[in-house]
Amino acid sequence: MTPNRYSLLADIGGTNTRVALAEGARLLPQSIRRFANADFATFDAVLAAYLAIEEGVDCAGACVAVAGPVREGTAHLTNLDWTITADSLARATRAEVVAILNDLQAQGHALGHLAPGAQRPVMAARGPAAAMATQLVIGVGTGFNAAPVHETGAGRIVLPSECGHASLPVRSAEDLRLLQFVETAHGFPGVEDVLSGRGLERLHAFVQRDHGGLAEASAPAIMAGLAAGEPQAVETGRIFVRLLGMVAGNLALIHLPYGGIGLCGGVARAFAPWLGPFGFADAFRDKGRFSGFMQDFPVFMIEDDFAALTGCAHYLQGRMG
Structure with a gap:
């Protein structure tokens, strides 16, 4: 894959994590993978598994949505013992721009951009x-x-x-x-x-x-x-x-x-x-x-x-x- 062409996205729920790539604001459906949180000790391990599947794609940006509070670039999942920081996300993805949102914030940013009938x-x-x-x-x-x-x-x-x-x-x-x-x-x-x-x-x-x-x-x-x-x-x-x-x-x-x-x-x-x-x-x-x-x-x-x-x-x- 061409370096810096894509962004990495993740939706971290209490049970499963979905990871995907986007080109600009366009989600690439064929890149979506689902991981059971119970199979991984950390979110970094999930990212490593995903990037191995995608052959180490180099991303310009990364944004994750987390089922828990986000404060000063750090997220603590409410129903899972994971902590995610902007620094760790940048290291894991090699992205120049990173963001961490609460999962409902991400849902809110999707409004108006979903497919007809969604x-x-x-x-x-x-x-x-x-x-x-x-x-x-x-x-x-x-x-x-x-x-x-x-x-x-x-x-x-x-x-x-x-x-x-x-x-x-x-x-x-x-x-x-x-x-x-x-x-x-x-x-x-x-x-x-x-x-x-x-x-x-x-x-x-x-x-x-x-x-x-x-x-x-x-x-x-x-x-x-x-x-x-x-x-x-x-x-x-x-x-x-x-x-x-x-x-x-x-x-x-x-x-x-x-x-x-x-x-x-x-x-x-x-x-x-x-x-x-x-x-x-x-x-x-x-x-x-x-x-x-x-x-x-x-x-x-x-x-x-x-x-x-x-x-x-x-x-x-x-x-x-």
Whole structure:
């Protein structure tokens, strides 16, 4: 490969890492590789494996999206014992320009650059979105997080957060019992402790306890039970969707994303068929005297599993000029 023609991109989740090359802002689909994080002690080892496959391509730039907080060029993954620094990324890739983003920031930078059909409507707004309107991306996968997307005269700004570690909201006696269940078993009851893959398993355990059961189930098994109409899986799914709608509605009131809310992540996509039947819209808009106001926010599902890589490519292209 021609030196300095490409940029290296990576999307580091809690379970898997996706690595790819881009030419300018164009993601090269044939270069995408997926690595199981459990097979590697460090991210540098993942990069070494990828670069061996790509025959040591020399990259002009490198950008990684990380499922965890990024501060002063250093990222600590929330659900994985990896630390990534800008210096280590530059050494591993030999790139002149490097960047580290939170994974939801990368999703935000992908908006407007995805293929037609990659955004599927979940809930329409009562009017068209204004140009330059704020958007919001909400990720539900191994963890939970969100990032607001602001358009400015100087370019797009996507702000990071760690809102998955905020407290679970409570609207009912059932919600309070769930909060106490999570708190007793796992300590602080955060949003991510229910609205995530592992959180779905905790929620199912809560439902099981109410029915006198003790058997544990994995998230894939719960989703299979939901598809088969298994009563406790269905009850778990209904609670999950209601809480997702409630939390998404809270975030909408905080950020006012009149340009739309994009749901992303493997768990969010798995629940796509159930958002309508299980009342996502009702839970989202259940805000008392502001319920009508909530109709101003459209919601869509981001179907592109590699959207974060696309976002990294566009962000890096902006940095490199």
